Amino acid sequence: MKIGMVCPYSWDVPGGVQVHIRDLAEELMARGHDVSVLAPGDDDTDLPEYIAQAGRAVPIRYNGSVARLTFGPVSASRVRRWLADGHFDVVHVHEPASPSLGLLALWWSDVPVVATFHQANPRSRAMSAAFGILQSAFEKISARIAVSEEARILLVQHLGGDPVLIPNGLHVQRFAAAQPRPEWRGSGGTLSFLGRLDEPRKGLPVLLEAWPMIHDAVPGVRLLVAGRGDVAEIRRTIPSNCRDDVLFLGGVSDEDKASMLATSDLYVAPHTGGESFGIVLAEAMAAGTPVLASELVAFRAVLDDGRVGELFPLGDASALAKAAIDLLGDPARLAELRTGASEWVRRYDWDTVAGEILAVYQMAAAAGPRQTSVPLTGRLRRTNR
Numbered sequence: 001m002k003i004g005m006v007c008p009y010s011w012d013v014p015g016g017v018q019v020h021i022r023d024l025a026e027e028l029m030a031r032g033h034d035v036s037v038l039a040p041g042d043d044d045t046d047l048p049e050y051i052a053q054a055g056r057a058v059p060i061r062y063n064g065s066v067a068r069l070t071f072g073p074v075s076a077s078r079v080r081r082w083l084a085d086g087h088f089d090v091v092h093v094h095e096p097a098s099p100s101l102g103l104l105a106l107w108w109s110d111v112p113v114v115a116t117f118h119q120a121n122p123r124s125r126a127m128s129a130a131f132g133i134l135q136s137a138f139e140k141i142s143a144r145i146a147v148s149e150e151a152r153i154l155l156v157q158h159l160g161g162d163p164v165l166i167p168n169g170l171h172v173q174r175f176a177a178a179q180p181r182p183e184w185r186g187s188g189g190t191l192s193f194l195g196r197l198d199e200p201r202k203g204l205p206v207l208l209e210a211w212p213m214i215h216d217a218v219p220g221v222r223l224l225v226a227g228r229g230d231v232a233e234i235r236r237t238i239p240s241n242c243r244d245d246v247l248f249l250g251g252v253s254d255e256d257k258a259s260m261l262a263t264s265d266l267y268v269a270p271h272t273g274g275e276s277f278g279i280v281l282a283e284a285m286a287a288g289t290p291v292l293a294s295e296l297v298a299f300r301a302v303l304d305d306g307r308v309g310e311l312f313p314l315g316d317a318s319a320l321a322k323a324a325i326d327l328l329g330d331p332a333r334l335a336e337l338r339t340g341a342s343e344w345v346r347r348y349d350w351d352t353v354a355g356e357i358l359a360v361y362q363m364a365a366a367a368g369p370r371q372t373s374v375p376l377t378g379r380l381r382r383t384n385r
Helices: 014-029 073-086 102-107 125-129 133-137 147-157 173-174 204-217 231-236 254-263 278-286 297-302 317-328 329-350 350-367
Strands: 002-006 034-039 051-053 057-064 065-069 088-093 113-117 141-146 189-195 221-226 248-250 266-269 291-294 310-312 374-376 379-383
Touching: 002 073, 002 102, 002 248, 014 034, 014 278, 034 073, 034 102, 051 073, 051 133, 065 173, 073 102, 088 102, 088 350, 102 113, 102 133, 113 147, 113 350, 141 147, 141 350, 147 297, 173 254, 173 278, 173 329, 189 204, 189 254, 204 221, 204 317, 221 254, 231 248, 254 278, 266 278, 266 317, 278 291, 278 297, 278 329, 291 297, 291 317, 310 317, 317 329, 329 350
Parallel strands: 002 034, 002 088, 034 051, 088 113, 113 141, 189 221, 189 266, 221 248, 266 291, 291 310
Antiparallel strands: 057 065, 374 379
C-alpha cells in the first residue's frame, strides 16, 4: 500500500506520538509498504528520507504541555502538494483534533482517511469553540483508532464515533536485549524516571518529594532521571544529603533509554494526569524492569490493574516512598513482577500492533473515501473522489 501519515508535532522535538509514528512507519516499510510522513519541521533539518516537512513549527500550549505545531497558508499549501503528489491508498492522521496538520489533511484529502486519537484530556474550551469545524472535518474519517480505553471514551463522549482500540507499539526484543550500564547503578538499588522535567504532570516533583524518604531507608540507592529541562534549578530543590545520588542523564537516545531501564531495579511513573497510554511503562516491562506507577486509568490498563506492576495513589509522595522501599526490600516480589510483565508486554509488540493497524487500513481502503463538506477559503465545497 501507499500510506501517507500526518504527524501533528514537530519531528525534531521527540515525544511519544512522534516515536509511535516513526516506529509504525519503519515497521510498515520493512513489510514492503510505501510510507511518507508529513510533519512540522524546518527545511534545513536533517531528517529521514520518508519525512516531508510542512514548515516551521511554533510552540503552543496544548494538552497540558507545550507542543510545537504548524498551521496556516504555507502549511496548507504543502499539505495539498503532499496529498496530490503522494497518490496514497490511505492517509493516516494522528491527533486530528490538534490545531495542526491533521485538520488540513482532513479537509484536503480525497482518499480514505484513518485517524488515531492519542490524548485522553477532558474536552477543552478550544475544542468546544472549534467543535463545528472539527465535526465537518471528522466526517472525512473512514476509520478511527484510540490508543487506550480512556482515549476511546473521550472520543465517544465528546466527538462521536466508535473507534477500534489499538495500543501504542514497541519493539519488545530491542528492550529485552538492552545492556545495563554498571556505572549508573546504585549499590542499594536503582530507580529511574523518564519525562520532560519542566512538565508538572509528568510527576517529577512527586518523586523528588518521596526521594529523601527512600534515600534514608535504603542505603546506597540511586535515582536516574532522564529528560530535558533545567537540571540546575531542579537539583537545588533536592536536599543536599541525598542530592549526589540523583543522576540527571538529560535527553537520552533510544539506546540509552533502553540501557537505563535495563539498569534499573524499579521504574517509577509518578504522572499526575494527561496520559492516555504510558508507552514507557511497557518499555520498562520489556526491558525486565518492574514498574511502580500512579493510579491513572491509562496506567492501570497497561499494568493489568496492578497484576504486572505496583500502583500508588495519585500525587501521594508518602505512598510512593513506602511502595518503593517495600519493593526494593522484596526481591521475590520484584522477580514475580518481572515474570508477569515479560509475558503481558508482548501484546504491545509491533509485530501484533502493526498488523492490527494494517487491517484497519485495508478496511478503510475497501470502503473508499467518505463524502463531506469541507471549509475552504471562507465557504464550503463539496468534495468526493
